[in-house]
Amino acid sequence: MTGRSTLTRRHWLRETATLAGGVLGGGLDGVSIARAQAGTPLTPFTLSYGWVPLAAGNSPVTQYMIGKKLFEKHAAQFGYDLTVDYRGYPAAAPQVEAMARNDLDMAMWGNTPTLRALVAQQPFSLASVAEGRLRFLLCTRKDSPIRNVQDLKGKVIGTLVGADPYNALTQILRYELGNPDPAAHGIRMVHLSTLPEAAQVPSGVDATLAIYPAFLKAQGTGTVAIMNSYGYTESHYDGPAGKGAGLLLPSVKNSPFYPDGYYLHRSFRVVHNKLVDEHPNLVLAFLLAQQEAVSVLSEADPTTVSQLVKSYWGLSPADGAKVVRDEVVFRRGWAWSTEGDALALLATSKMIAGAKIIPQPLSWTQIKSVFVKTAPIAKQAYDRLGAKPAIAEFQSAKAGDLRGLPSWEMQRWKDRT
Numbered sequence: 001m002t003g004r005s006t007l008t009r010r011h012w013l014r015e016t017a018t019l020a021g022g023v024l025g026g027g028l029d030g031v032s033i034a035r036a037q038a039g040t041p042l043t044p045f046t047l048s049y050g051w052v053p054l055a056a057g058n059s060p061v062t063q064y065m066i067g068k069k070l071f072e073k074h075a076a077q078f079g080y081d082l083t084v085d086y087r088g089y090p091a092a093a094p095q096v097e098a099m100a101r102n103d104l105d106m107a108m109w110g111n112t113p114t115l116r117a118l119v120a121q122q123p124f125s126l127a128s129v130a131e132g133r134l135r136f137l138l139c140t141r142k143d144s145p146i147r148n149v150q151d152l153k154g155k156v157i158g159t160l161v162g163a164d165p166y167n168a169l170t171q172i173l174r175y176e177l178g179n180p181d182p183a184a185h186g187i188r189m190v191h192l193s194t195l196p197e198a199a200q201v202p203s204g205v206d207a208t209l210a211i212y213p214a215f216l217k218a219q220g221t222g223t224v225a226i227m228n229s230y231g232y233t234e235s236h237y238d239g240p241a242g243k244g245a246g247l248l249l250p251s252v253k254n255s256p257f258y259p260d261g262y263y264l265h266r267s268f269r270v271v272h273n274k275l276v277d278e279h280p281n282l283v284l285a286f287l288l289a290q291q292e293a294v295s296v297l298s299e300a301d302p303t304t305v306s307q308l309v310k311s312y313w314g315l316s317p318a319d320g321a322k323v324v325r326d327e328v329v330f331r332r333g334w335a336w337s338t339e340g341d342a343l344a345l346l347a348t349s350k351m352i353a354g355a356k357i358i359p360q361p362l363s364w365t366q367i368k369s370v371f372v373k374t375a376p377i378a379k380q381a382y383d384r385l386g387a388k389p390a391i392a393e394f395q396s397a398k399a400g401d402l403r404g405l406p407s408w409e410m411q412r413w414k415d416r417t
Contacts, residue, residue, distance in 0.1 A: 024067075024304065024308075041079075042076060042080060042081035043079055043080055044081045045081065045279070046082075046084075046085060047071075047082060047105045047106065047282065048103070048105045049062075049085065049086050049087065050087050050089055050095040050106060050108060051086065051087070051130075052088070052089055052090070052092070052267075053088045053309065054196070054213065054214065054313070055131060055134070056131045056134045056211070056212070056213060056323055056326070057131035057324075057327035058130040058131045058267065058269075059309040059312060060306065060309050061293045061329070062086070063308040065290065066086060070288075070290075070293055071285060073289070074284075074285035074286075074292075075282060075285040077285065078282070078284070080282060080285070082282070082285070090195070091160065091163065092107070092108065092112075092163070093163075095107040095108065095113075096109065096113050096117050096122070099117075099122065099270070100117075102272070104272070106269065106270065106272070106275070106286070107270040108131075108267055108269060108270065109267060109270050110163065110164045110266070110267045110268075111164060111265070111267075111344055111348040112162060112163050112164060112352055114268060114345060114370070115345060115348060115349050115358060115362060118367075118369075123272065124270050124272055124273060124370065125270070125271055125273055125374045126269070126337060126370045126371055127269045127283055127287060127337075127374045127377070127378065128269045128287060128290060128336060128337055128374075128378065129266060129269070129335045129337055129338075129341055130329075130335070131266075131327060131328065131329060132265055132267065132327070132328035132329065132344075132401070133260060133261075133265060133326055133327065133328035133401055134164070134211055134212065134265045134327075135212040135228050135229060135230060135323075136168040136169075136209055136212075136229040136263065136265070137209070137210050137215050137225040137226075137229070137234060138172065138208075138209060138225065138227050138228070139198075139199065139209070139210045139215060139218075139223050139225050139226070140206065140208075140223075140224060141201050141223065142223075142236070143222075144206065144207070144224075144236075146206060146226065147226060147236060147237060147238035148237060148238065148241075149173070149227065150177070150239065151239075152185065152206075152207060153177075153186055154185070154186040154187070155187060155188075155207060156187070156190055156204065156206050156207075157187055157188070157189055157190070157205060157206065157207050157208065157209070158191070158192045158198060158201075158202065158207075158208045159189070159191075159192055160191070160192060160194075160198065161189055161191040162352075164267075165198065165209040165210070166189075167348060167351055168209060168229045168262065168263040169182070169209045170351060171229075171255065171262040171351070172227070172262050172263075173187075175255055175262060180351070180354065181355075190204065192205075192208065195210070195213075196218070198210040198214065199215045199218035199223055200218050200221060201218075207226075210223075212322070212323050212326065213315065216315055216319045216320075216323070217314045227249065229261045229262050229263050230252070230262075231248055231255075231258070231261050232247065232248055232249070233246065256347070259400055259401070260401055264343065264348075265344070266328075266341050266344040266345075268337070268341075269286070269290065269335075271283055271286075276373045276374060276377070277373075280377055283374060284377050284380055287335075287378060288381050288384065288385065291334060291381065291385055294330070294333065294334060294335050295333060295334070298329075298330045298331075299333075302321035303317035303321040304317075305320075306319075306320020306323065331400065332399075332403075334388070334389060336378060336382060336394075336406045336407070337371060337378065337407045338394055338404045338405060338406055339410075339413045339414070340401070340402035340404040341402075341403070341404075342367050342368065342371065342407075343402065343416075344402075345367045346361075346367050349367070363417065364415070364417055368413070371407040372410070374407070375407040378406065378407055378408055
């Protein structure tokens with residue numbers, strides 16, 4: 001982890017391994033991996049790996065991989081004595097900067113950072129889906145008179161401007177109020193730098209857009225939610241749809257992302273192109289490790305899964321399970337990138353171009369370009385793991401999330417020029 005001493009970091013890794021082993025079965029240590037490859041000389045290699053512990057599905061997946069040494073295990077199959085330098089980040093932006101400096105081999109970025117890096121022509125590719133379908137919530141304080149989206153007019157809203165929470169807000173405004181631009185409704189935006197800060201609804205703002213894990217932790221301090229990005233009301237709602245939680249807001253059905261909701265959230269596992277070009281088998285080892293973790297955690301009790309990251313989320317088993325149940329990779333049981341996931345990038349590029357975050361929307365060809373290098377490697381991983389799921393499942397219309405053909409079937413993706 002960034003900023004930890006070697007001794008502290010070793011203690012943290014040891015704790016993580018103990019937790020993953022105790023909660024979900026025994027792990028495999030480095031000595032065992034080496035012995036499993038007895039007679040085969042292994043090449044030492046250190047790889048830097050960025051992740052966001054405070055986010056959603058990537059957090060327990062990565063913790064499970066650490067505890068079980070899955071990346072190291074699969075890398076050994078290809079002749080590597082791998083050391084993974086796991087680096088926790090508060091968000092994507094510092095990871096983008098680190099990769100631009102050639103100081104990070106793998107990262108986790110959401111839609112907006114990915115697009116900005118693409119515009120900047122950084123040398124990266126997308127290997128898989130890290131997490132998705134994160135629940136964003138419109139939050140306020142429990143004594144607030146703001147009870148619905150219409151009440152936001154003329155107010156001050158805080159969130160991570162230029163990131164996924166802001167994008168989710170603009171789409172809520174688009175379909176609830178008719179215009180995605182906050183200024184069109186007299187709304188003044190304030191940038192909040194961290195996910196926990198947004199959930200706390202700090203003084204100086206009337207409402208915020210927060211992510212689910214942080215909101216659940218902040219509930220005890222008086223934070224309440226009005227609605228969520230899936231298109232349903234939360235407990236503080238009182239408006240045209242009725243009163244209380246669980247009411248479907250009709251406008252969400254006008255979104256092209258429904259049933260995902262107002263916003264098609266995805267975060268991707270990013271790899272530096274130098275790693276893909278020079279060590280493709282390490283990318284393959286990662287995909288095998290990630291899918292092994294996703295498969296196990298998808299079948300595990302969500303309360304148990306959530307406790308792998310209790311030190312980060314700070315949630316009870318019951319609240320942590322709510323986050324786990326939302327996660328798209330756990331709902332699917334796999335992390336392969338699909339046409340629908342790529343569509344999240346295409347649609348977001350149009351949104352953020354309109355907000356002047358990037359000069360103009362990206363083309364479908366540009367979006368597809370970041371999957372080209374890794375698609376054949378993903379196909380190798382898919383085949384090694386028994387070609388699961390079947391292609392028909394990728395295209396299921398009853399899945400409850402927007403998906404499509406996998407990246408290695410890119411030639412069959414629809415023309416969206």
